[in-house]
Amino acid sequence: MPLNDSNPTTRGRPKTLGRDHVLKTALMCYWAGSPTDVPISEICDKAGASKPGLYREFGSDDGLKEAVLDVYTEMVSKRRYDILASDQPFDEVLEALITHTIQDRQTAGVPNGCLLFAMRARREEFGPLTARKIDQLRENSLEQYRQWIDRAKTNRQFRSDIPTDVAALYFDAQTGSAMRLQKEGVSNVVIGEILRTAFSALR
Amino acid sequence: MPLNDSNPTTRGRPKTLGRDHVLKTALMCYWAGSPTDVPISEICDKAGASKPGLYREFGSDDGLKEAVLDVYTEMVSKRRYDILASDQPFDEVLEALITHTIQDRQTAGVPNGCLLFAMRARREEFGPLTARKIDQLRENSLEQYRQWIDRAKTNRQFRSDIPTDVAALYFDAQTGSAMRLQKEGVSNVVIGEILRTAFSALR
DNA sequence: CAAATTACGTACCTATAGTTACGTAATTAA
DNA sequence: TTAATTACGTAACTATAGGTACGTAATTTG
Incomplete structure (x- = not known):
């Protein structure tokens, strides 16, 4: 129950900790490095906040980390869901997915790779809140794929001999591979070739 | 320069620490869990060794960890290299790779997933020796794929319009996805379908 | 036997990272 | 102005994990 700025009850010392700023700082630290290897104190330093401040919030x-995942969903994953939810022809959505996946991160001002996939790979190393959130976001993601695939099947734009849930896993796996390769430094051009092949x- | 049992110089107190036993214990701990989250002390307990003993060795x-990676290569990865190095037709090698990848781990008495891929995903979290070994083993692996692909191209068993190094990355990425899905609990049947599709x- | 050599393992050291106790500051309500 | 309230941040605490000092045990050599 964190109180926002626009709260009717305005008693006591005003809050100075910028929740959003801290979240974005943490997000970038986790995304750019290893999410399990960024100490709270580093986030505090970079965000100009105190440790007890973080713990209060x-x-x-x-x-x-749980809160950061929500921000990531809102800031990053949502764009992908929008593409999947569009009513364009299947092949165009596919192409849009590839383009979106291999877009230049330097230009976009974000790190390479995908925080969600990075955290999924380390699922066991997080606390219960984060672990549950990871599971939930993964399930959401698969569900988006499934709905897209089922729509495409209905429109006869996708072969019916592959079970929807397997196809969803396939898309998810390919995207995950792409994000890992990107993080390892493989060029987006090559990643694009690989995705198109897959x-x-x-x- | 660890001395083996069959050493000519046999002075001083005989060594009781079983190097191989410790390595295998560590290997299984890393493989079954998160390689970055197994404390030395846990390996000592499970192997019945002392901490100073491990540090001496x-x-x-x-x-x-560097030594464990060598053992893993010898115990596990080599089998895959043998398959790739065989002179069977390309399609048969491909099928053998899939079969090998999705073989039941319970039966084989080993954990799900692949230690090498798990460690690659956490590359930044290891020390310099382990990191270099990871890079070296990954390069070895890609090289095996490349040689296999080039041979297949020569025999006209593989299309020539895909650059060899891209194809190698493709095989490596697909195998990595398979290992990750396996670790997450996806059935080997489904993983097989995904691999065959890819x-x-x-x- | 004593000396030299090598390995053993208990009990510590140290650094780090998550977490919090607590005194203080800033604000509103009476 | 005083009380009540809320948030702030310094300076700890605690647990864990990598690493080692050091006294002891087991062996070969002379």
């Missing part, structure tokens, strides 16, 4: 390391198997 | 946490794109 997020309760724990686990709570902070997706061509579904025609 | 491996120098450091980093040194132990590889069908290369025909």
Whole structure:
């Protein structure tokens, strides 16, 4: 129950900790590095906040990471869901997905790779709140794929001999590979070739 | 310069620490869990060794992990290299790779997933020895794929319009995805379908 | 036997990271 | 102005994990 600025009850010392600023700082630290290897104190330093301030706001390391995942969903993942939810032809959506996946991160001002995939790979190393959030976001993601695939099947734009849930796993896995390769420094051009090859198997 | 049992110089108190036993214990701990989250002390307990014993033998946490990677290569990865190096037709090698990848781990008595891919995903979290070893093993792996692909190209069993190094990355990425899905609990049957789909794109 | 050599393992050291106790500051309500 | 309220941040506390000092045990050599 963190109180926002626009709260009717305005008694006591005003809050100076910028929740959003802290979240974005943590997000970038986790995204650019290893999410399990960024100490709270580093986030505090970079965000110009105090440790007790963070704990008051997020309760724990686990709570902070959970909150960061929500921000990431809102800031990053949502764009992908919009693409999947569009009513364009299947092949155009596919192409939009590839383009979106390999867009230049330097230009966009964000790190390479995907925080969600990075955190999924380390799922066991997080606390219960973060772990549950990771599961939930992964399930959401698969569900978006499934709905897209089912729509495409209805419109006869996607072959019906591949079970929807397997196809969803396939898209998710390919995207995950792409994000990992990107983080390892493989060029987006090559990643694009790989994605196109992988997706061509579904025609 | 760890001395083996069959050493000519046999002075002083005989060594009781079982190097191989410690390595295998560590290997299984890392493989079954998160390689960055297994404390040395846990390996000592499970192997029945003392901490100073481990440090005498491996120098450091980093040194132990480096040594474990060599054991893993010898015990696990080599089988895959043998398959790639065989002179069977391309399609049969491909099928053998899939079969090998999705073989039941319970039966084989080993954990799900692949230690090498798990460690690659956490590359930044290891010391210099382990990090270099990871890079070296990954490069070895890609090289095996490349040689296999080039041979297949020569025999006209593989399309020539895909650059060899891109195809190698493709195989490596697909295998990595498979190992990750396996670790997450996806059934080997489904993983097999996914692999077959991914590889069908290369025909 | 004593000396030299090598390995053993208990009990510590140290650094780090998550977490919090507590005294203080800033604000509103009476 | 005083009380009540809320938030602030310094300076701890605690647990864990990598690493080691050092006294002891087991062996070969002379």
